[in-house]
Amino acid sequence: MPLITSIKQQRDKDRVNVYLDDKFGFGIDLDNFVSLHLKVDQELTEKQVEEIVKKAEFQKTLDKLLRFAMVRPRSEKEVRDYFRRKKVHESMHGKLLEKLKHLELIDDEKFAKWWVEQRQNFKPKAVRVLRLELRQKGINKETVDEVLGETVIDEEKMARELLEKKAYKWKNLPVREARQKISQYLAGKGFGWEVIEKVVKNFMLK
Incomplete structure (x- = not known):
């Protein structure tokens, strides 16, 4: 032995x-x-x-x-x-x-709340993007719906702030082209058309 x-x-x-x-x-x-x-x-x-x-x-x-x-x-x-x-x-x-x-070191609901809070504070994302990210992290649909349903997310404000940072890109373009590019940009960020139409309309009036 x-x-x-x-x-x-x-x-x-x-x-x-x-x-x-x-x-x-x-x-x-x-x-x-x-x-x-x-x-x-x-x-x-x-x-x-x-x-x-x-x-x-x-x-x-x-x-x-x-x-x-x-x-x-x-x-x-x-x-x-x-x-x-x-x-x-x-x-x-x-x-x-x-x-x-x-040890309570794994909790999908707690993780989802933390993820959304971090995004809101440091890198705001549209609800559609948050939903996709959470699903990719393995969070089930019910938990995602519950967490996002409890969170106040002002997508219009978020979209306006994004446009203000990028305004220089479109300021010299013809109105129609600028509107198209802005809409595409916001769609790429995960915003729905209802939010896009409202934000773009107000943005173009400035």
């Missing part, structure tokens, strides 16, 4: 390397190391080593995931996309998601 011959601290002070028969065996976090009562001259079965490695790998993955999840609110889809990018083994997905939900 493999024998623990030495234990050395990693550069990360919260982890240690365990050597089996004078060869590197596995790295493990201190919490698991202590709870498993590992020590030099301890014999382990192959099955025990396998289970320890699984626990250590899970904790290492969880630690990285927590850093990702705590930067800002996350949707469940963002976390699943993280699993795919980082090639997290599928066998861990369920337990990792359960852990994040228990």
Whole structure:
């Protein structure tokens, strides 16, 4: 059976390397190391080593995931996309998601509210665009409808402010051409024709 011959601290002070028969065996976090009562001259079965490695790998993955999840609110889809990018083994997905939900680090409704608030404060978007962004983030239609329904979004004001910033582009164009380009610009920003017609009409009267 493999024998623990030495234990050395990693550069990360919260982890240690365990050597089996004078060869590197596995790295493990201190919490698991202590709870498993590992020590030099301890014999382990192959099955025990396998289970320890699984626990250590899970904790290492969880630690990285927590850093990702705590930067800002996350949707469940963002976390699943993280699993795919980082090639997290599928066998861990369920337990990792359960852990994040228990810690309230995954909440699609909370994420949707945060996303809309951030857009409103720093990069205003039309309702149609917000709806598309949230759906792309994996938020279900019911939650999107509920969050957007609770949010006051003044699309006319938003469109006017956008036009004021870009007015120099159209000021020397013939009226008809300017109207067309302005309408296309606002449509590209996700505004509906009702808002576009009203805003463009007032803008052209200036």
